[in-house]
Amino acid sequence: xxxxxxxxxxxxxxxxxxxxxxxxxxxxxxxxxxxxxxxxxxxxxxxxxxxxxxxxxxxxxxxxxxxxxxxxxxxxxxxxxxxxxxxxxxxxxxxxxxxxxxxxxxxxxxxxxxxxxxxxxxxxxxxxxxxxxxxxxxxxxxxxxxxxxxxxxxxxxxxxxxxxxxxxxxxxxxxxxxxxxxxxxxxxxxxxxxxxxxxxxxxxxxxxxxxxxxxxxxxxxxxxxxxxxxxxxxxxxxxxxxxxxxxxxxxxxxxxxxxxxxxxxxxxxxxxxxxxxxxxxxxxxxxxxxxxxxxxxxxxxxxxxxxxxxxxxxxxxxxxxxxxxxxxxxxxxxxxxxxxxxxxxxxxxxxxxxxxxxx
Amino acid sequence: xxxxxxxxxxxxxxxxxxxxxxxxxxxxxxxxxxxxxxxxxxxxxxxxxxxxxxxxxxxxxxxxxxxxxxxxxxxxxxxxxxxxxxxxxxxxxxxxxxxxxxxxxxxxxxxxxxxxxxxxxxxxxxxxxxxxxxxxxxxxxxxxxxxxxxxxxxxxxxxxxxxxxxxxxxxxxxxxxxxxxxxxxxxxxxxxxxxxxxxxxxxxxxxxxxxxxxxxxxxxxxxxxxxxxxxxxxxxxxxxxxxxxxxxxxxxxxxxxxxxxxxxxxxxxxxxxxxxxxxxxxxxxxxxxxxxxxxxxxxxxxxxxxxxxxxxxxxxxxxxxxxxxxxxxxxxxxxxxxxxxxxxxxxxxxxxxxxxxxx
Numbered sequence: 001x002x003x004x005x006x007x008x009x010x011x012x013x014x015x016x017x018x019x020x021x022x023x024x025x026x027x028x029x030x031x032x033x034x035x036x037x038x039x040x041x042x043x044x045x046x047x048x049x050x051x052x053x054x055x056x057x058x059x060x061x062x063x064x065x066x067x068x069x070x071x072x073x074x075x076x077x078x079x080x081x082x083x084x085x086x087x088x089x090x091x092x093x094x095x096x097x098x099x100x101x102x103x104x105x106x107x108x109x110x111x112x113x114x115x116x117x118x119x120x121x122x123x124x125x126x127x128x129x130x131x132x133x134x135x136x137x138x139x140x141x142x143x144x145x146x147x148x149x150x151x152x153x154x155x156x157x158x159x160x161x162x163x164x165x166x167x168x169x170x171x172x173x174x175x176x177x178x179x180x181x182x183x184x185x186x187x188x189x190x191x192x193x194x195x196x197x198x199x200x201x202x203x204x205x206x207x208x209x210x211x212x213x214x215x216x217x218x219x220x221x222x223x224x225x226x227x228x229x230x231x232x233x234x235x236x237x238x239x240x241x242x243x244x245x246x247x248x249x250x251x252x253x254x255x256x257x258x259x260x261x262x263x264x265x266x267x268x269x270x271x272x273x274x275x276x277x278x279x280x281x282x283x284x285x286x287x288x289x290x291x292x293x294x295x296x297x298x299x300x301x302x303x304x305x306x307x308x309x310x311x312x313x314x315x316x317x318x319x320x321x322x323x324x325x326x327x328x329x330x331x332x333x334x335x336x337x338x339x340x341x342x343x344x345x346x347x348x349x350x351x352x353x354x355x356x357x358x359x
Numbered sequence: 360x361x362x363x364x365x366x367x368x369x370x371x372x373x374x375x376x377x378x379x380x381x382x383x384x385x386x387x388x389x390x391x392x393x394x395x396x397x398x399x400x401x402x403x404x405x406x407x408x409x410x411x412x413x414x415x416x417x418x419x420x421x422x423x424x425x426x427x428x429x430x431x432x433x434x435x436x437x438x439x440x441x442x443x444x445x446x447x448x449x450x451x452x453x454x455x456x457x458x459x460x461x462x463x464x465x466x467x468x469x470x471x472x473x474x475x476x477x478x479x480x481x482x483x484x485x486x487x488x489x490x491x492x493x494x495x496x497x498x499x500x501x502x503x504x505x506x507x508x509x510x511x512x513x514x515x516x517x518x519x520x521x522x523x524x525x526x527x528x529x530x531x532x533x534x535x536x537x538x539x540x541x542x543x544x545x546x547x548x549x550x551x552x553x554x555x556x557x558x559x560x561x562x563x564x565x566x567x568x569x570x571x572x573x574x575x576x577x578x579x580x581x582x583x584x585x586x587x588x589x590x591x592x593x594x595x596x597x598x599x600x601x602x603x604x605x606x607x608x609x610x611x612x613x614x615x616x617x618x619x620x621x622x623x624x625x626x627x628x629x630x631x632x633x634x635x636x637x638x639x640x641x642x643x644x645x646x647x648x649x650x651x652x653x654x655x656x657x658x659x660x661x662x663x664x665x666x667x668x669x670x671x672x673x674x675x676x677x678x679x680x681x682x683x684x685x686x687x688x689x690x691x692x693x694x695x696x697x698x699x700x701x702x703x704x705x706x707x708x709x710x711x712x713x714x715x716x717x718x
Contacts, residue, residue: 113498113520117527140498146505147531161472168476172506
């Protein structure tokens with residue numbers, strides 16, 4: 001039996017408010033606990049998006065009532081909320097500011113770089129900024145970090161050019177950190193036929209950033225030291241949606257994160273220390289999260305089994321890793337002294353989760 | 360009569376080798392002299408593109424035989440010529456390195472940012488790098504300048520977000536300079552009908568970067584102090600091409616530059632000092648160009664007249680400013696002691712122009 005600190009997932013979509021047929025604060029945080037994740041940072045591209053006090057109040061009310069693991073909620077950067085100095089106290093109630101700079105699911109996107117500048121200037125110093133920014137957009141937002149001399153965290157990097165540029169920027173002393181998702185470490189872009197491991201239809205492969213080439217995947221693995229965090233970008237959509245017309249981009253991920261990482265440990269591609277560093281210690285530092293006590297995850301390292309969506313807690317009901325053989329199972333999770341998960345069952349009630357940004 | 364130093368145009372396309380039906384070193388440099396431009400820096404997106412020793416030799420042979428004004432020739436950054444340390448002496452023979460990072464005319468374009476990094480690392484320190492890079496690509500290449508702590512010159516900026524970001528980068532001490540083209544100062548994006556001043560068909564409006572909005576144009580004028588150089592991006596195509604299927608992007612410009620700028624001076628929007636600074640002194644500094652003697656341009660500031668392609672020397676035979684009322688006419692140009700242009704006539708022979716990078 002291996003005992004790990006509770007994992008922090010700095011990038012999840014819980015779909016509430018607005019799309020609770022995909023997920024909600026109850027199902028999403030149950031899935032997190034089942035995956036050994038005891039704290040999630042939730043993204044703001046819900047319906048409505050979380051961009052001001054009233055929408056933040058709305059989402060935090062749902063979270064308070066339903067969350068089973070600990071959490072914080074991001075605010076989204078929009079064209080109309082750049083004057084953060086006018087919103088006294090609001091930024092401090094959020095996990096950080098999320099800037100959508102490239103196309104993805106939902107309506108939040110900032111095209112005009114003058115708005116990026118305003119957010120970088122006005123979002124309180126010392127509070128995190130996270131950017132969905134791919135390729136040269138990523139380079140552009142790292143320039144903002146250099147100009148305004150404040151940290152930026154790059155969400156879900158997937159490309160060789162991204163990891164190598166972040167490496168160079170870090171060496172130059174620019175304050176940039178980044179995360180990588182398991183699907184960008186373990187999956188590549190689909191074959192021309194649309195077939196890939198565990199994936200039966202093209203719609204299921206839709207994700208942003210897209211799955212990349214083997215060369216990109218290899219570059220991520222070769223530069224693990226440049227990658228600060230593992231993050232799932234848990235982005236549940238139902239199978240009907242993924243298999244239908246205009247499949248929305250996104251994969252569920254919180255329940256497969258640790259089994260996939262532990263399998264890589266078993267294969268000698270990763271160490272337990274990597275997991276602790278990138279899923280606990282670095283997220284704590286980057287997002288200024290509390291170091292809590294009596295929170296741990298027990299893992300049966302020897303357990304070899306098949307990943308099956310049928311065994312999972314996410315409402316979306318599927319996984320891109322269906323049928324994958326993995327080694328390492330989460331058997332028990334203790335969250336602030338209480339047994340929160342054991343042998344496949346969630347043992348804490350909705351509302352047990354705490355908002356870590358609340359005093 | 361006003362006497363100005365000979366203007367330097369750091370951005371022209373002379374179409375030789377490969378497309379001399381549009382322009383060649385003779386017609387293009389004649390047009391330059393008629394515009395009061397005594398030195399041009401020629402871009403490498405010819406056919407073939409200028410990327411190595413043999414193509415540089417090819418273009419410089421044409422230039423030596425035909426150029427009537429002084430010049431230097433850029434090398435293009437490609438995927439196969441990143442190892443500049445292996446090309447001993449070659450970079451020093453060029454005006455600088457031109458990187459095409461967004462779509463434009465010709466086949467040179469670098470998509471992969473790892474190649475940008477290699478060029479920034481390997482192109483000899485102290486020699487200029489110029490980037491065709493729009494919007495967030497521009498921000499990305501400025502990040503390269505920050506990371507590798509070397510200057511980059513941004514070609515033809517056109518957007519508010521570009522000039523404001525360059526301003527912020529300069530204030531932060533990042534080594535970035537930029538140029539603006541007259542057409543981005545004096546024209547806006549076409550009306551939905553496709554009609555615009557002096558322009559009869561949509562194909563004629565095609566240019567990269569595209570003509571922008573009035574708000575963008577206003578931002579350029581409001582931030583003239585951020586703009587280091589005027590450059591024409593003289594990009595001749597024939598009228599048949601511009602009015603045909605798939606019109607190629609680009610405007611001629613060397614002959615309309617000074618009349619347009621002098622008209623802005625007459626209107627009080629610009630000063631003669633702006634022209635000297637941005638068309639002579641700053642290009643000399645940025646591109647490390649020789650300060651030559653006995654080179655000047657005589658201007659009749661009072662002359663009010665209509666711009667007409669029929670009066671011009673470019674082979675392309677049209678101008679987007681056809682019919683514009685201007686004030687200020689180039690009457691005489693002296694180039695290294697010789698009368699090179701007077702009263703509409705070119706007076707120096709092909710081959711009189713000198714390669715300013717040649718010892």
